[in-house]
Amino acid sequence: MTAQAPRHAPSPAPRRGPALARTGEADRAGSGPESPAPGPESPPLRTVLLGPGADLPGFRAAVRGLVAAGVAPEGVAFASGAAPGLFAPAPAPAEGAAVPLPRAVADLIAMVVPHRDPERYALLYGLIWRILKGERQLLEVGSDPLVHRLGLMRRAIQRDLHKMHAFLRFRRVPEAAGTERFVAWFEPEHHILEAAAPFFVERFRALRWTILTPEGSAIWDGEAVRFGPPGRREAVPPGDGFEAGWRDYYESTFNPARTNLRAMRAEMPKKYWHNMPETAAIPALIRAAGTRTAQMIEREPQMPTKRQPVRAVAAMADQDPASLDALNALIRRSEPLVPGATQAVLGEGPVGATVAFVGEQPGDQEDRQGRPFVGPAGQLLSRAMAEAGLARDRAYLTNAVKHFKFEERGKRRIHQKPTAGEVSHYRWWLDRELDFVGPKLVVALGATAVLALTGKAVPITRARGPFRFERFDNRFQGFITVHPSYLLRLPDEAKAEAYAAFVDDLRRVEALAQDLAS
Known part of the structure; x- marks a missing residue:
């Protein structure tokens, strides 16, 4: 699977390492203001410029170089996708050897890097630095401000991935020579396109599809995924023949007795409605819910239909x-x-x-x-x-x-x-x-x-x-x-x-x- 980071609006300025330090140290500031700039005798501030979006390979390479050079979190500033602004860039540290980290930490890094918070890289490097300095069980300290904040970021990415898996809808686009491609538009909260693509490859491996987002696109040709420039909502057709059948199915399975608007909005936020064909039927279904529920109550109870394997076999024997x-x-x-x-x-x-x-x-x-x-x-x-x-x-x-x-x-x-x-x-x-x-x-x-x-x-x-x-x-x-x-x-x-x-x-x-x- 090929990988090219999708483009998006760059961060305006680099972020320095977090002011969070070990428990008990006087300079711990939680999520408060950043540490003051180093004094005249301090080593020059290193600026690490990473690619736009979720630049996990770039961050890993930067961490190896910074650790090899012994650069503490307060001595590095991370910038994403643009020149570092007011901070003068120091020479990038040479890439060092792989950094040994617990598996849970590596998994957390992979989940947090797609977050939109511009401080994510600095926070992650602060976590890595503390673990390498002896706090091997740091992730188990849920009350630690740094661990708590990174945990919130991870849950935000998990929610965003879940929404994309659940609410993305493909539409058929005919192409030349009788072939067809399926196209979908989605607006994720974070930089999750590359992280979400394997799910759609596994689920729709037999189809040729394209996912368009405001930051980039993912294109599956049946053999590999390639990532390209941002897409436009207008490139996705408003509907296709399949959606009419899907709306009919959705309406036939809608249970008016269980209509709960608050729960519906919590599980299916309105921002995703315009991309989903079944949501066009929801207002009418809600308006009719009271009448349909009353009719269900008045109707005489009926026993559910059960499968009868013996009868099925007997019917075949009759043939x-x-x-x-x-x-x-x-x-x-x-x-x-x-x-x-x-x-x-x-x-x-x-x-x-x-x-x-x-x-x-x-x-x-x-x-x-x-x-x-x-x-x-x-x-x-x-x-x-x-x-x-x-x-x-x-x-x-x-x-x-x-x-x-x-x-x-x-x-x-x-x-x-x-x-x-x-x-x-x-x-x-x-x-x-x-x-x-x-x-x-x-x-x-x-x-x-x-x-x-x-x-x-x-x-x-x-x-x-x-x-x-x-x-x-x-x-x-x-x-x-x-x-x-x-x-x-x-x-x-x-x-x-x-x-x-x-x-x-x-x-x-x-x-x-x-x-x-x-």
């Missing part, structure tokens, strides 16, 4: 698919019977395969790719099958549950085990699938697959090996073994032995398949 392709088409169109999932993951392999493997459910990679056993557990299964002499492309692989059930934790999707009821809901699909494939041997990988095939919980350790699935009237031979994901969860010292036992199971499966095929 009586005549082939595996027709069955798969039903599964693709179905609503997931477990929470989550982006698509149904169908079985894979030839109809008439001698051996069919049944796992638990798709994982994260399977859900993304739409294929069974392609994630870490699937790769381990493929390796074990190859060692046992089983050709994966001649076997049929599927799962008892056809959708990925997961819980989101940050950016990760964590697998959740399906319940017995959810396994039961999917059982009709599995039964018909095996009817169409017609294997002679079915291998159950793990307890969930056994539950789906038998209708009851069976301990894997006691049933491991050949098994008869009576629920299918013994139409095929059965075999029970562990799921490959179980091997991945074992401690390293136990993995080799467990993997060898798993390969031995698959060798027995290969021998059984040879006997059944002859």
Whole structure:
């Protein structure tokens, strides 16, 4: 990602180091007036000229040079984006070695540098100087005036980033050759454009977009972000076709009984309203809130509509698919019977395969790719099958549950085990699938697959090996073994032995398949 600082109006004069000193020293002044200029015998005041906006790289380089030269906060003045005015610039200190700081301090610096306060650099250098002089736990002293003031700045940046993430709206702009770009206008309180850009890259990676602000612009071309000159609000179209649908959705979800003007203004300040399409509908919705609330109270109560997985499966069974392709088409169109999932993951392999493997459910990679056993557990299964002499492309692989059930934790999707009821809901699909494939041997990988095939919980350790699935009237031979994901969860010292036992199971499966095929 390329980075070029956006332009903005320069600060008129440099700022000297903060007058805040260690607790107990006589010259501590809190947020009062600056320290007097050095006397005739004092070292010359050093002026550090930094770039406009949030010049974090420039500040880091300046700190390294100042620390290497032993320059105290009261001996340096910081200027941003312009000549230092009345202060005569001293030669810039040569850049020194990296300054070792606690991680929390480095994070605070990165958050405060985008603040609009012209004293931010001086305050940060004062903090760094005190920490290097022995106050390693300074950030934990919340009553310290310097720490308190920097904390307020950090929270102001966090609020500004949150508002930009929440209230920025893109509008479609057609371009030549049938392409399109999305453009948005935003007026941040602080210099946060570069800090906010990664959020929009991650969220709208597939689009080509431009964010315009009064200080600079961010342009994403699908591969990298570049930062350019300030933009104009007139460059953003007043609306596009998508916004009408969005306003309809907003109006349909507006709850008049919970209208709270003070809370609305606190969460969505009026300064952002002119950039958001849904706000055009707010005045009319507020005027009608009283009438709509009264109508809601007078209306007879109704029970909420609940999903009925059993009815959904029964409805699909009534369609009586005549082939595996027709069955798969039903599964693709179905609503997931477990929470989550982006698509149904169908079985894979030839109809008439001698051996069919049944796992638990798709994982994260399977859900993304739409294929069974392609994630870490699937790769381990493929390796074990190859060692046992089983050709994966001649076997049929599927799962008892056809959708990925997961819980989101940050950016990760964590697998959740399906319940017995959810396994039961999917059982009709599995039964018909095996009817169409017609294997002679079915291998159950793990307890969930056994539950789906038998209708009851069976301990894997006691049933491991050949098994008869009576629920299918013994139409095929059965075999029970562990799921490959179980091997991945074992401690390293136990993995080799467990993997060898798993390969031995698959060798027995290969021998059984040879006997059944002859």
